Amino acid sequence: xxxxxxxxxxxxxxxxxxxxxxxxxxxxxxxxxxxxxxxxxxxxxxxxxxxxxxxxxxxxxxxxxxxxxxxxxxxxxxxxxxxxxxxxxxxxxxxxxxxxxxxxxxxxxxxxxxxxxxxxxxxxxxxxxxxxxxxxxxxxxxxxxxxxxxxxxxxxxxxxxxxxxxxxxxxxxxxxxxxxxxxxxxxxxxxxxxxxxxxxxxxxxxxxxxxxxxxxxxxxxxxxxxxxxxxxxxxxxxxxxxxxxxxxxxxxxxxxxxxxxxxxxxxxxx
Amino acid sequence: xxxxxxxxxxxxxxxxxxxxxxxxxxxxxxxxxxxxxxxxxxxxxxxxxxxxxxxxxxxxxxxxxxxxxxxxxxxxxxxxxxxxxxxxxxxxxxxxxxxxxxxxxxxxxxxxxxxxxxxxxxxxxxxxxxxxxxxxxxxxxxxxxxxxxxxxxxxxxxxxxxxxxxxxxxxxxxxxxxxxxxxxxxxxxxxxxxxxxxxxxxxxxxxxxxxxxxxxxxxxxxxxxxxxxxxxxxxxxxxxxxxxxxxxxxxxxxxxxxxxxxxxxxxxxx
Numbered sequence: 001x002x003x004x005x006x007x008x009x010x011x012x013x014x015x016x017x018x019x020x021x022x023x024x025x026x027x028x029x030x031x032x033x034x035x036x037x038x039x040x041x042x043x044x045x046x047x048x049x050x051x052x053x054x055x056x057x058x059x060x061x062x063x064x065x066x067x068x069x070x071x072x073x074x075x076x077x078x079x080x081x082x083x084x085x086x087x088x089x090x091x092x093x094x095x096x097x098x099x100x101x102x103x104x105x106x107x108x109x110x111x112x113x114x115x116x117x118x119x120x121x122x123x124x125x126x127x128x129x130x131x132x133x134x135x136x137x138x139x140x141x142x143x144x145x146x147x148x149x150x151x152x153x154x155x156x157x158x159x160x161x162x163x164x165x166x167x168x169x170x171x172x173x174x175x176x177x178x179x180x181x182x183x184x185x186x187x188x189x190x191x192x193x194x195x196x197x198x199x200x201x202x203x204x205x206x207x208x209x210x211x212x213x214x215x216x217x218x219x220x221x222x223x224x225x226x227x228x229x230x231x232x233x234x235x236x237x238x239x240x241x242x243x244x245x246x247x248x249x250x251x252x253x254x255x256x257x258x259x260x261x262x263x264x265x266x267x268x269x270x
Numbered sequence: 271x272x273x274x275x276x277x278x279x280x281x282x283x284x285x286x287x288x289x290x291x292x293x294x295x296x297x298x299x300x301x302x303x304x305x306x307x308x309x310x311x312x313x314x315x316x317x318x319x320x321x322x323x324x325x326x327x328x329x330x331x332x333x334x335x336x337x338x339x340x341x342x343x344x345x346x347x348x349x350x351x352x353x354x355x356x357x358x359x360x361x362x363x364x365x366x367x368x369x370x371x372x373x374x375x376x377x378x379x380x381x382x383x384x385x386x387x388x389x390x391x392x393x394x395x396x397x398x399x400x401x402x403x404x405x406x407x408x409x410x411x412x413x414x415x416x417x418x419x420x421x422x423x424x425x426x427x428x429x430x431x432x433x434x435x436x437x438x439x440x441x442x443x444x445x446x447x448x449x450x451x452x453x454x455x456x457x458x459x460x461x462x463x464x465x466x467x468x469x470x471x472x473x474x475x476x477x478x479x480x481x482x483x484x485x486x487x488x489x490x491x492x493x494x495x496x497x498x499x500x501x502x503x504x505x506x507x508x509x510x511x512x513x514x515x516x517x518x519x520x521x522x523x524x525x526x527x528x529x530x531x532x533x534x535x536x537x538x539x540x
Contacts, residue, residue: 004277008318011281048278096436104435104460108425110418136407137426141414148380155378156407165374166366190374 014069117145173212207242284339289421387415443482477512
C-alpha cells in the first residue's frame with residue numbers, strides 16, 4: 001500500500017481505537033510495508049493530530065513497543081467549546097417551571113455529546129480509569145461518550161431493578177434537593193471489585209444523586225477517581241454534599257420572573 | 271499544507287462529520303491548496319474507505335457542489351460482525367431466571383455499541399431519517415450510535431415524566447408480553463411534526479414497547495420509516511404486533527434446564 005493510502009487507513013484506525021496499544025509489526029504486516037516507513041507515517045499522523053489540538057500518538061520502544069492514540073482536546077479547543085455552550089444555554093426560552101433548564105436538545109445532539117465527552121475525558125486522561133458509571137437516564141449518552149474516548153466500559157446504575165440483569169446490590173439514599181428517600185440498584189455482575197471508577201452525570205444540584213452513587217460503589221469496593229458533570233447549579237452550593245468534581249458549566253442567577261439566566265464556565269476552566 | 275498532512279486531516283474531518291455536506295472551497299481555504307489538489311486527495315480518501323468496507327465519499331458537482339462522507343459497513347464486514355455476536359451471545363452463562371439473556375456487558379461496551387449502531391445505520395442509510403427515537407433505558411446507547419452515523423438527533427421516550435422537560439404528551443398501552451398497562455411520555459418540544467423517524471431498541475419480544483412508541487409518535491404526526499433492534503426473541507413470534515423491523519440477531523431455543531441457547535442472524539442478514 002502506498003504512503004498516501006496508508007495515512008488515510010492509519011488515521012481511521014487510530015480514531016476508531018483510542019487508547020489501544022498496537023505494535024508496529026501489526027501495521028507492517030497489515031500494510032506490507034517496512035517498519036521504518038510505518039514509523040515515518042506515525043510521525044506525520046502525530047504531527048497533524050497535535051496541530052489540530054485533538055490528541056497525539058504515544059509511542060513506546062522495546063520488545064513490547066508500539067503506539068497508542070491519546071485523544072486530548074487542547075485547552076484552546078475546549079475553552080472555545082465551553083464558551084459556546086454557555087452562550088447556547090443562556091437562551092431564556094430554556095427556563096422551565098421550577099427554575100430548571102431545558103437541555104434535552106443538547107443532550108440529544110450526538111455531535112455535542114461527543115464533544116462534551118471529549119472535554120471530560122481529556123480532563124481524566126491520566127487517571128487510569130477502568131469503568132465509567134452513570135445513573136439512568138440523562139447521563140447515559142455523556143457516559144458513553146467519555147467511555148468511548150477512554151476505551152473502557154459503561155455501567156448504568158438504575159432506580160428500579162430489572163429482571164434482565166440478574167441479582168443486584170441496592171442502597172437507599174436521601175436526595176439532596178428534594179430530601180426524599182430514593183433507591184439505586186447495580187447488578188452484581190456489572191462491576192468487578194476494586195475498579196477505578198469515573199462517575200458521569202448531566203446535572204448536579206446539591207449532589208445527592210452522585211453521593212448516592214458513591215455509596216453504592218463503596219459496596220463494590222470501587223475507587224471513585226473522578227466525578228464529571230456537564231452542568232452544576234450554584235444555588236445550592238452551600239448544601240453541596242460532593243466536593244471533588246469537574247463541571248463544564250455553572251448555571252447561576254436563574255431569574256424566572258425576568259426570564260434571565262447566567263451560565264459561566266464551570267470548575268474545569270473556571 | 272502538504273498532501274500527506276492533508277490526508278490525515280481530511281480523514282479525521284470526514285470521520286467526525288458523517289453525512290455532512292462540505293463544499294470544496296471550504297477545504298481549499300482550510301488547507302491553502304488548489305481545488306484540483308483537494309479533488310485528488312478526495313479520490314485517495316474515497317478509495318481507502320471503500321477498500322476497507324467502511325463507507326465512501328459522495329461528491330456532487332455544480333455551484334452547490336461538494337462532498338459528503340457516507341459511512342456504510344460492507345455486507346462482508348457486517349455479516350462477520352453479526353456471526354461473532356451470535357457466538358458471544360450463545361454463552362450459557364448469560365441465561366437469567368425467566369429465560370432472559372444477560373446482554374449488559376455488550377450494551378456497556380462502547381466499541382460494540384458503535385459497531386451495532388453502524389450496522390443498523392447502514393441498513394437505514396437511504397431512508398432520509400430526521401431523528402432517532404428510543405425508549406429509556408437500554409436502547410439509549412444504541413440509539414446514539416445510530417444517530418451519530420446518520421448525523422441526526424436522538425429523542426428519548428420515558429416511562430415517567432420529568433419536571434426538567436416541560437409539558438409533554440403521554441399515552442397508555444398494553445405491554446405485549448406482560449399484558450400490563452404502561453405509560454410512555456414524550457416532551458412536546460422534543461419532536462417536530464411530520465419528522466421521519468427511526469425507532470431503535472435493544473430487544474424485542476412481542477413488540478408491545480415498539481408498538482407503544484409508534485402510537486405515541488402518531489400523536490406527533492411522525493412517519494416511522496424504520497425500526498431496528500439488536501436482538502429479537504422468537505418465542506413470541508406468533509403474537510408479534512410489529513411486522514416491519516430489522517434485527518441483528520434472533521434468540522431461539524432458550525433451554526433453561528439444559529443451559530442451552532441458540533442465537534442466529536436476525537432479519538438483516540437472516
